[in-house]
Amino acid sequence: MKSSSNLKSLLKNIDRKGYPAYKNTQGTYDFGTYFLSIDHVQGDPFASPSKLSIHVKGRSAGFPASFYDTKYKQVALCDHLTRLFYQTLSKISFRAKGSGKSGLFSVSKCGQQVLERTACTINPSNGDISVHFEAGFPANGRTVNARELDKMLFRLLPDCISSSLFYKNIDQKMLEEVIHLSEDQHTIRTELSSMGLVAFIADGSVLPRESGISQKPLRNCVKFQSPDTYRVSFELPHHGTITGMGIPKGITLIVGGGYHGKSTLLKALELGVYDHVKGDGREFVITDPTAMKIRAEDGRSITNTDISMFINNLPNGKNTVSFDTEDASGSTSQAANVVEAMETDSSLFLIDEDTSATNFMIRDELMQRVVLRDQEPITPFIERIRELYERYGISSIIVAGSCGSYFHPADHIIQMDQYIPKDITTAAKDAAKDFPMVSLPEKKHPDPCFDRCFNAGNHLKKERKIKMKTLGKDAFSINKDTVDLRYVEQIADTEQTTALGYALLYAKLHLMDGKKDLCAVADELMQMIETKGLSALLDSKYVKSNLAMPRKQEVMAAMNRYRNL
Ligand code: ADP
Ligand code: MG
Structure with missing residues (x-):
């Protein structure tokens, strides 16, 4: 020394x-x-x-x-x-x-x-x-x-x-508050599931953000206020009693007029998988930690994913049990996003009509009459949503402003009315009685198959030099391959994107050899990080970059978008 x-x-x-x-x-x-x-x-x-x-x-x-x-x-x-x-x-x-x-x-x-x-x-x-x-x-x-x-x-x-x-x-007082907040947040997060909930939004929360480019809270906004029927409370070690809206497991539909705050609520739930700092307004918006935003993502690549739950009998005869494409359509990309989220063991899907492919979400009755089931490759999400919950334990929260079809399968219907949620389940269910239900497919579908073969990164091992570059929060590249993460919306920080790049590289070089199960690879990787620390992703060969911890869900999302998987 x-x-x-x-x-x-x-x-x-x-x-x-x-x-x-x-x-x-x-x-x-x-x-x-x-x-x-x-x-x-x-x-x-x-x-x-x-x-x-x-x-x-x-x-x-x-x-x-x-x-x-x-x-x-x-x-x-x-x-x-x-x-x-x-x-x-x-x-x-x-x-x-x-x-x-x-x-x-x-x-x-x-x-x-x-x-x-x-x-x-x-x-x-x-x-x-x-x-x-x-x-x-x-x-x-x-x-x-x-x-x-x-x-x-x-x-x-x-x-x-x-x-x-x-x-x-x-400032010791301030630090103490930080530690206390983390204990309170941890308490809600650990009790959520046993209370039968997938998400909690505390009364008084501030959900909207300053602008599309600022994550700071919007000033002078309508604070969150839970409806009586969904109000729950937690006893927190420091904050004491806290009340708010508990979103139960099952299928929850969020409806309401345009501009009434539906997408803002969903966005807050998406990021509720992370803890927020004091003063953010979303400190006590806590979501199931495995929650996945599901959206359409035209143009993404898909590697050997079994999307046959949703897509079958394509006119070009393409196999959908092991579906491959360099350029997915809206519906196939959203189907792949669902199946891949299932593979990550997610137990909550978050879906916004604004960012979904309509033909993936619904097929109205008139269309069903004109274009027969066997002429349509897509089994829309609405026909699988109950099965996802009952057979796989995956809850859904869906934002819909224009389409009433989801009133039928929904367990809970919440209307955002001038930024305040109202429970309208009974009234909406009553109104829906007069409208035809979606017909469900008769045949039980086999579980999606997650067996895939990966190339073990030999193409990388042969390279003299591996170059990793992070392009903001939206992408990283390994040598010439760019992995586009623009629509993986729960990435919160550029350093997470950097970590995803190194995680993919690490998995390719050290873990994927002979493996067939991506989830097992990701589990092994997360376990390695847990025991050795996040910096273990950085081989001593690379110049050290700062990394932030991603979830297993995003790690798998990055792997699935790698065109050299
Ligand atoms: P929707 O998806 O229902 O059309 P958005 O969630 O996109 O509506 O919200 C519309 C606008 O209202 C956004 O500019 C948003 O920032 C703002 N907003 C959302 N929630 C609140 C609130 N609680 N108080 C004030 N403004 C809000
Ligand atoms: Mg919206």
Whole structure:
């Protein structure tokens, strides 16, 4: 272990030399109350910034053990510390001068969700904290400017570290609230299913967002208010009694006029698989953690998926038990999304009419009379929805504004009326009596078959270099193959997308060989992450990127969209 004064004199020695001289700084230095590691030095001032990490011993960091004695508290604590560190670093007005990325600090920016990230981790056995971030090592042209790096590492950073990573220096009340909120959220999440519910939305929640590009809560909006018939309550360890709308297992239909808040409610439920920070408005919107948004996704690729539950007898004679396409239609893509969600063991489907293929969702009576069943390849979702619940235990929440057909199979019908939900089940069922029911197919359909053969990534093993690139939240690419995740709507963070890329790569290179069951591969991967940590996805060969934890559902969604599966 070198001391910080070693680093200081090293910086003096390399000042004004060629940029590669910075490579000599790699290593770990003792700064008294913490250790600074220079893990990877950028090749030139314009390349992605250098990777650094800070390590604080548990006894100096001083966080109470009761703040990290469970996994979800560790996640909440580290999320909070990442935010604090980000805030203090972004408050620095001074920026070291120079070419390219000189002087730039970059730390993971957390959004509204509380996610497990590699940016900050705590060791549960001793409370040691590690924080990973990036810094652009300053240069004039391509010459080392070590005086500026000295300022960054010896003047700016120590203050930021001291005011954000030590318990004695931070706002302790605020941190306590963060931990308490995580305990309350955890309580609802664990009790949800045993109360017969798939989702809970607390009274007073704020569901709408500021705008299509901002995840911040909308100000001056109508707060959520549960209808009497669906009101449930939880006793939370810190918040006390909380009331709200419990959406029961089964089939729930959400109807209402245009602009009355249906899609906003569904969107909140989609993201309710994650915990949200205090002040978000959705802190107590809690959804079954396996919930999957199901939508049409024209153009996606499908690899050997059994969509015969929904699609049969295609005019081109194509096999739908092992369906393959590079360019799916609206209905086939939505059928594949349903079957693949079943494969992930999801127990709740979330569907919005706005983003569905109509011919996948319904077939009205007139159409059934004119085009006979055996001339229509599609068995619409409405004919399978009860079976999904009764045979596979999968509940559905469906938003429909224009089509009344789902009144028949629905167990619960909720109307959004000026952003307030009303229970209209009885009235709607009464009205529906006068309309014909959908006819159900006579034959019982076999379970979808999930046996597939994967190529074991030999095409990747042969490559000299594997290049992984994340394109925002919407896609990643492995060498020349881009995986489009634009319509995998429950990805909440770019770092999750990065993690999905590395997860797919890891599975391809290490897990898929000889396997036939994608779910088993994903389970093995999640298990590996659980025991070794999220950063285990990163082979030592790759430059370390910061990752955020995805769900198994999104991991499988990414695999299913890989055109080289
Ligand atoms: P629908 O799907 O029923 O047509 P949306 O959910 O898209 O309606 O909502 C329409 C608009 O109303 C959106 O701009 C949304 O931000 C806004 N909105 C939704 N819920 C609320 C609310 N509780 N208070 C105020 N505005 C809301
Ligand atoms: Mg809508």
